Amino acid sequence: MAHEVNRNGRYYCDRLGAACDFRILDLPSNDLVDWIVFQGLPFDSLYFYGANRPIHISYGPQHKQHIWAFTSKGTPTKFRA
Secondary structure: OEOOEOOOOOEOOOOOOEEEEEOOOOOOHHHHHHHHHHHOOOOOEEEEOOOOOOEEEEEOOOOOOEEEEEOOOOOEEEEEO
16 A cells, blocks of 8 residues: 545555565565665564565655564564664
């Protein structure tokens, strides 16, 4: 989702960013997260769900650099602010 407006002409997300979920085949997602952080790439939030699962990353003007991972029970844990 990126800058989409509803039927009333208001943005769905007032932060005016974009987000996607993706995975690179044959590359563990934890290695991808390490690379994103090491390169200093700008992002707002990054959600890590496991080495063999897609990551979710959002981009917008804030560049908060929040990284979230999840316990085996699905509880979110913030790694970075």
